[in-house]
Amino acid sequence: MSTATIMDTPQAAEDGRTRTKHAPIPFRTVVGVELRKAFDTRSGFWLMFAIAAAGVLATGAVLAFASDSDLTYDNFAAAIGVPMTILLPVVAILAVTGEWSQRAGLTTFTLVPHRGRVIRAKLAVTIGIGLASMALALSVGALGNIVGTGLKGVDTTWDLSFTSILYIVGADLIGMIVGFMLGVLTRNSAGAIVGYFSYWFVVPTLSMVLAANQSWFEKAQPWVDFNYDQGKLYDGGFSGQDWAQLALTGGIWLLLPLAFGLWRVLRAEVK
Secondary structure, eight states, X not given: OHHHHHHTSHHHHHHHSOOOOOOXXXXXXXXXXXXXXXXXXXXXHHHHHHHHHHHHHHHHHHHHHOOGGGOBHHHHHHHHHHHHHHHHHHHHHHHHHHHHHSOTHHHHHHHSOOHHHHHHHHHHHHHHHHHHHHHHHHHHHHHHHHHHHHHHTXXXXXXXXXXXXXXXXXXXXXXXXXXXXXXXXXXXXXXHHHHHHIIIIIHHHHHHHHHHHOHHHHXXXXXXXXXXXXXXXXXXXXXXXXXXXXXXXXXXXXXXXHHHHHHXXXXXXXX
16 A cells, blocks of 8 residues: 555656657758758749759750850850749748648657757758759859850850859859748748749849939948849959948848748747
């Protein structure tokens, strides 16, 4: 009777249990899962198909319609790089918003309760996809340059320096992070995609028109227009003032919304 009484106490029950501790899922495994999730859905597959098709068509257009003087490494790399630059951030958006829009978060955050690890893995995948895509674009551009100039019988022109390539890669990585930021900020696929294409097409047009008609905005534009500063990266040759303008606008329009979005993601209820 006394033995049963002792075993019924909380301390005795806790001492009598055998606790099993499991090691957390390795971060590389989480990254691998997030990478597969970015491409094994129907939306991810058709998005990558559209990017590849647009790159092939753009490269064919350069071969068919460009003059001999325009058959350069820069033009061939841009032919496949521009579709990637515009469409790849949508992959980053879908990678984040899928947890809420498609209710995948119910499974993801059960298997990996620490949401910060999942979000870091998604960011690593976003950056990795950007770097791999630019490497592919530059490689295919080099091949197209060699083959295209060989077919036309003109000299092969390599007009992109290593520094210029670094500027282009940096600008494209910023675009990927913008997509990631909109994903964590809205947690809605449609809203984030609309916001991204507004950032890419609508905002630059409005900013350009305003700068053309208002002298005060023309002077202030580099200090307030993040898209404008990002676009200047493709031209390269940044001065100290250019870097300061990019840092200021990037901090306001990219880092602050990203921080707020991450704060919301870590606290949002998953349904």
